[in-house]
Amino acid sequence: MEKEITITDNFMFATVMKDESVCRPFLERMLEISIEKIVYLEREKDLRVDPYSKGIRLDVHVKDSTRVFCLEMQCLDRKDLPLRTRYYQSLQDISFLDKGNVYVDLPETYILFVCLFDMFGKGIPVYTFENSCVEDRGILLNDKCHKVFYNVKAWEKETNPERRSLLKYFHDKKAEDDLTRCMQEQVIHNLNLREWRKEHMTIEQEIKLQARYAYDDGKAEGLSQGAHEKAVETARSAIAMGLSVEQIVKLTGLSDEEIEKLKVTVQQ
Missing domain, CATH: 3.40.1350 (Trna Endonuclease; Chain: A, domain 1)
Incomplete structure (x- = not known):
């Protein structure tokens, strides 16, 4: 949705x-x-x-x-x-x-x-x-x-x-x-403006791409503590953007349970 x-x-x-x-x-x-x-x-x-x-x-x-x-x-x-x-x-x-x-x-x-x-x-x-x-x-x-x-x-x-x-x-x-x-x-x-929605979509795609790069960099570090923090930050942004838990799991590599806990803190 x-x-x-x-x-x-x-x-x-x-x-x-x-x-x-x-x-x-x-x-x-x-x-x-x-x-x-x-x-x-x-x-x-x-x-x-x-x-x-x-x-x-x-x-x-x-x-x-x-x-x-x-x-x-x-x-x-x-x-x-x-x-x-x-x-x-x-x-x-x-x-x-x-x-x-x-x-x-x-x-x-x-x-x-x-x-x-x-x-x-x-x-x-x-x-x-x-x-x-x-x-x-x-x-x-x-x-x-x-x-x-x-x-x-x-x-x-x-x-x-x-x-x-x-x-x-x-x-x-x-x-x-x-x-x-x-x-x-x-x-x-x-x-209702097609151009506005298109521009908004482009910005969201850039955010997702930057988040993906951050996660890939974290994986290269062997999933260190710093990499995990990057993944958590990415997940917070993705939650605020309305992405599903399944999408965020694929994007960050975090577990369903971690993301559900983050959703509670983000939505407070």
């Missing part, structure tokens, strides 16, 4: 957010700020320092006149998001600070992760991080960096009704106001 594609699919999320009439009010609601005009908006934005460094691919990259916003949909808890935000921030800064510029030219940056899980386990709908002094938390570093993690599982605890509506939409896929209905209409529209 073909996997149902919803707003929480990374590629679908990026496509819907590509529309400024959706992206701008989305950011305003989620961050409780005002944005006069978006001057740059790109889906699947690639950032890297040089050809030999690790690059990143942002779901959505947005700029207004003074700020930068990086949007990511995160379905699986890979336990590395704090370090990913650190790396994302560093690449953002390098991309903006050309030779001859001064540090005050760095824009205010927001890195946002919409998570389908509770990353910190505290049952809070929004976790916002800014740098402050350890000895006196009232002293902010004012480095214009904001990292925000949204926990859609805790949507009922959100007190801001507009943000609550968005978190609820990501949680149960039910559109209940103008913005979420507009987003859902775009989801349906994209699903």
Whole structure:
């Protein structure tokens, strides 16, 4: 059975957010700020320092006149998001600070992760991080960096009704106001576009191919501990993509029992 594609699919999320009439009010609601005009908006934005460094691919990259916003949909808890935000921030800064510029030219940056899980386990709908002094938390570093993690599982605890509506939409896929209905209409529209589905299928095939390469590399290492970890990571991605247990067994070499256990943790 073909996997149902919803707003929480990374590629679908990026496509819907590509529309400024959706992206701008989305950011305003989620961050409780005002944005006069978006001057740059790109889906699947690639950032890297040089050809030999690790690059990143942002779901959505947005700029207004003074700020930068990086949007990511995160379905699986890979336990590395704090370090990913650190790396994302560093690449953002390098991309903006050309030779001859001064540090005050760095824009205010927001890195946002919409998570389908509770990353910190505290049952809070929004976790916002800014740098402050350890000895006196009232002293902010004012480095214009904001990292925000949204926990859609805790949507009922959100007190801001507009943000609550968005978190609820990501949680149960039910559109209940103008913005979420507009987003859902775009989801349906994209699903009916042959070219969009073809592009989505191509991306999934690339993910499967990369996963297969990772598994083959692991087998060559004699199924060491590292190889097993690669297989588990591949299985998690395959589960999130909706592959069957039988398909994942063939892809990773893991047992049915291991995959069933992984499904429980992925779907929590």
